[in-house]
Amino acid sequence: NAGVMQNPRHLVRRRGQEARLRCSPMKGHSHVYWYRQLPEEGLKFMVYLQKENIIDESGMPKERFSAEFPKEGPSILRIQQVVRGDSAAYFCASSEQTYEQYFGPGTRLTVT
Amino acid sequence: AQRVTQPEKLLSVFKGAPVELKCNYSYSGSPELFWYVQYSRQRLQLLLRHISRESIKGFTADLNKGETSFHLKKPFAQEEDSAMYYCALSGGGGADGLTFGKGTHLIIQP
Numbered sequence: 001n002a003g004v005m006q007n008p009r010h011l012v013r014r015r016g017q018e019a020r021l022r023c024s025p026m027k028g029h030s031h032v033y034w035y036r037q038l039p040e041e042g043l044k045f046m047v048y049l050q051k052e053n054i055i056d057e058s059g060m061p062k063e064r065f066s067a068e069f070p071k072e073g074p075s076i077l078r079i080q081q082v083v084r085g086d087s088a089a090y091f092c093a094s095s096e097q098t099y100e101q102y103f104g105p106g107t108r109l110t111v112t
Numbered sequence: 113a114q115r116v117t118q119p120e121k122l123l124s125v126f127k128g129a130p131v132e133l134k135c136n137y138s139y140s141g142s143p144e145l146f147w148y149v150q151y152s153r154q155r156l157q158l159l160l161r162h163i164s165r166e167s168i169k170g171f172t173a174d175l176n177k178g179e180t181s182f183h184l185k186k187p188f189a190q191e192e193d194s195a196m197y198y199c200a201l202s203g204g205g206g207a208d209g210l211t212f213g214k215g216t217h218l219i220i221q222p
Contacts (some may be wrong), residue, residue: 003155004155032130032205033209033210035209035210035212041214042116042118042198042212042213042214042215043156043210043212044196044212045208045209045210045211046209047209048208048209053147056208056209059207067164091156099211100158100161101158102158103148103155103156103157104155105155106155
C-alpha cells in the first residue's frame with residue numbers, strides 16, 4: 001500500500017489563476033480530509049468528504065474554494081482566482097471509517 | 113469552539129533527560145486526543161491516541177480532564193526523538209476533522 005498520495009508536491013500559480021490539488025487515499029479508505037498549514041501555524045481543518053458526499057465543510061473559506069471526492073478517481077481541492085494569502089501547505093488525510101487518519105506528504109502552493 | 117494549545121514552540125533537551133511536551137485543550141464535550149509526529153522529511157504520522165492507553169517509542173500521554181491537558185512524556189530522550197510534535201483533538205470520535213495545536217519542535221542534543 002503506497003499510502004496517501006498527493007500531487008503535485010509543489011505548485012506555483014500567479015494571482016488570479018486556478019489551483020487544483022489532488023489526493024488519492026489509501027486503498028480501502030473512503031474518508032478524505034483536507035487541511036491547510038500556514039507558515040508557523042498548525043494544520044487547520046478545511047473539509048471532510050466521503051465518496052461523492054461532503055460531510056463537513058465548516059473549515060472551508062466561503063468563496064473560491066471547493067472540494068470533491070468522486071466515485072472514481074482522486075479527491076480534488078480546487079482554489080479559484082488564487083491570492084497571495086492562499087500560499088500554504090495543503091495536506092490530505094484518509095481513513096477507514098472512523099479510525100486513524102493517514103496523512104499525505106502535502107502540496108506546497110506558492111502564489112506569486 | 114474547540115482549541116488546542118501547545119505553549120512551547122521549541123523544546124531542547126539533552127539525550128537521556130526526561131521530556132514533557134505540553135498540550136492543553138478547550139472542548140465542551142468528551143474529546144478524543146492524539147499526538148502526531150513529523151520527523152525530518154517524512155509525513156505526519158500518528159504517535160498515540162488517548163483511548164489506546166499505550167506506550168509508543170517510550171512515549172506516554174495521559175488525559176487529565178480536570179486540567180484539560182494531554183501532555184506527552186518520555187523518561188529518557190533519544191536523539192531519534194527529534195521532530196515536530198502536534199497535539200490534536202477530535203470531538204466526533206475520530207470521525208470529524210482534527211483540531212491541531214501549532215506544534216512543538218523537539219530537539220534532542222547529544
